[in-house]
Amino acid sequence: MNTANAAGADWSQTRERSNRFALRFISWVAVHGGRRAARVLLWPITAYFLLFAAPARRHSRRYLARALGRTPTWRDQWRHFHHFASTVLDRVYFLRDMPQCFDLQVEGAEPLRQVLDAGQGAFLVGAHIGSFEALAAAGRAQGCSNIAMVMYPDNARMINAALAAIAPGFQMRIIALGQRGATLAIRDWLDGGGLVGLLADRSLPGAAQRETVHRLPFLGHEAPFAEGPFRLAQLLRRPVIFMAGLYNGGRAYRVRFEPLADFSTVPADAHGRDEQLRAAVHAYAARLESLCREAPYNWFNFHDFWLEDGGVAAARDAGAGAGRPGDRTG
Template identity: 55%
Template sequence: MSSPAPPADWARQRERSNLWVLRLMRMIAVHAGRPVARLVLHPIALYFLLANGRARRASRQYLTQVLQRPAGWRDSYRHIHAFAATVLDRVYLLQGRLAQFEFDTRNVPDVEAVLAEGKGVVLMGAHLGSFEALRAAAQGVGTRAAMLMYEDNARLINATLQAIAPQAQLHTIALGRPGAMLALRRWLDEGGMAGLLADRTLPGAASGRSRTRTLPFLGRPAPFSDGPLRLAAMLRQRVFFMAGLYHGGNRYSLRFEPLVDFRAVPPDQLEAAIAAALERYVALLQSMCREAPYNWFNFYDFWQSDADAPAPPSP
């Protein structure tokens, strides 16, 4: 089922970050070290669990679906703590302190084979695990990685990450800005990787010809936009699914799965290829949510079961 993409609830609300808190966390992380900083996560996660009722309800809604049993307070606490842990690890990942972490990788040679041709790849991820782990690992082997997002979000993300790691070299490409498509094409033609998180429906005014399809996800129908795939199709790029799953402690699993190669799709088969790739994306997302259920960081009513209640901003 498809229809024009509606304005997304999450896009109506600006995602806010308390920069002084992030700077405080950076100071604790840098001067006290990771073991001590991780102890601070417990009161932070508990406070968030008690103070943010809407996020708590969304967490329990999602966990009930993915765990296939009623989720309780302990499950939601573990969920929120996992999110806080990945935020803390951004400090170290952005500073290039990769030796503190263990990375398990899958299908990296498939991506490297494309990059070896001198061409870039589009990486479609989700609010699942840590994109920062993927970006840091890519830079660690000399590959350039950029994040695609809309201009307001790009400005906020840059301010947030600069508060965490002022010396970090960050690169974002702000969609919707004049020249953005040219910048993206140049980035990919020069062999860079461009990642975007594709598990939220795009704002209607910015999504162009994209459509929102309702697909089964964790046992219930959920909306997914094909806009990222249409962007890659327009640029004739190869697309991979990406995820940086957090497995507790200092362990991350970096996953890359092929979705579609638009370089080889004839024009008359483009719509079918986009539909098939979106279905594969959702299937991979569902599989990895079940593998690492506490890695899903969409703290709002993803299934839109309460249409009258706007979704809260992502933490």
């Protein structure tokens, strides 16, 4: 089994360019000016990142070349950043419970309903693709309001600060990994019939020293995928549902739920458990790859996902004072 050291893709140390003042300003325009007026802000925001965010631009170009199967044009990159900025703006309306602003289509709701009816809880595993807020809105429409997000502590603090700026009255249940009692808190939440959401397309730097990181074919090149989220589901013997909230432009979002793995029954032998985990990680990578080809401008992982950058490129971009879009945390 191949493993990879994720230290080269230290996304957790990259400085965010967003701040509370900017988020509050965007939120004020969005609420008081309406979505049509607020979308005018997307043009200068997109232009700013396309012109000045050198690392994000490099990672976008590399990813788009592989997802599109051709050399991306500046229009492709503009569309990529514009999609990202659009989903960030639309958080305001989703978090303020204004779904009437959107054409929200849901696919695969039946597996989610079956899990909710069984009252056993489940893991919703997604990626930094599209809009998690659209997913949460679709979940509420299906009668599920008890969703907890599991994330690293630093990311939990960042997202709480962002939520306070965008929607002060909105409360999100967050369980921070790495803290005492986190696994028990997740188990108790699941036992209460809740859903636990994780974004599994990133590994914390140094993860290979703590867990197995599989190197799998992804858009024509090997990429690291950590098995941690799936090992947790296996430990707690819960089903895993893949989730994605794709932005289709304008007012259109397409939310998708799809069964990915079922750990309700776990093999007794270690080899069988490892094979079960391996199959789940492979299925996740394949599902994510398929979505990236289907909706290439929706994947917002603006960092060195394939672990291909060397020190020279990183130093050059740092010297230029470049930054990246404020990635969604998870």
